[in-house]
Amino acid sequence: MQPLVIRFGPALKVCLVxxxxxxxxxxxxxxxxxxxxxxxQFRDLENRLSKLRRDNxxxxxxxxxxxxxxxxETRIKQMNFGLVAPQxxxxxxLVELTRPMPGDATNHLYADRTLLTxxxx
Numbered sequence: 262m263q264p265l266v267i268r269f270g271p272a273l274k275v276c277l278v279x280x281x282x283x284x285x286x287x288x289x290x291x292x293x294x295x296x297x298x299x300x301x302q303f304r305d306l307e308n309r310l311s312k313l314r315r316d317n318x319x320x321x322x323x324x325x326x327x328x329x330x331x332x333x334e335t336r337i338k339q340m341n342f343g344l345v346a347p348q349x350x351x352x353x354x355l356v357e358l359t360r361p362m363p364g365d366a367t368n369h370l371y372a373d374r375t376l377l378t379x380x381x382x
Contacts, residue, residue, distance in 0.1 A: 326332060337344050 327336075
């Protein structure tokens with residue numbers, strides 16, 4: 262029985278080594294194929310991104326042109342909204358009251374009555 266094991270032992274080792282090398286080669290080819298597929302997808306997505314950026318810039322320019330006062334007035338006239346610019350007496354101007362610097366005030370826990378009476382007028 263021993264001579265049979267001696268004859269097939271090296272052949273079995275060679276077959277296992279060949280299977281290992283073949284498995285490694287198949288894995289290598291599979292990985293290279295996967296890299297090629299992912300590279301193509303990456304290139305396609307980059308192209309799509311650059312196209313979307315160009316489209317976004319184009320739409321931003323169109324939006325800017327549509328928001329100009331002259332274009333808005335033209336559209337208002339076309340759609341017959343009946344809107345007109347307000348008269349100067351219809352415009353209410355709000356005055357913003359500034360707070361004093363922290364070092365200037367002694368006690369500002371309460372509102373200044375003069376500011377409140379001016380705001381009511």
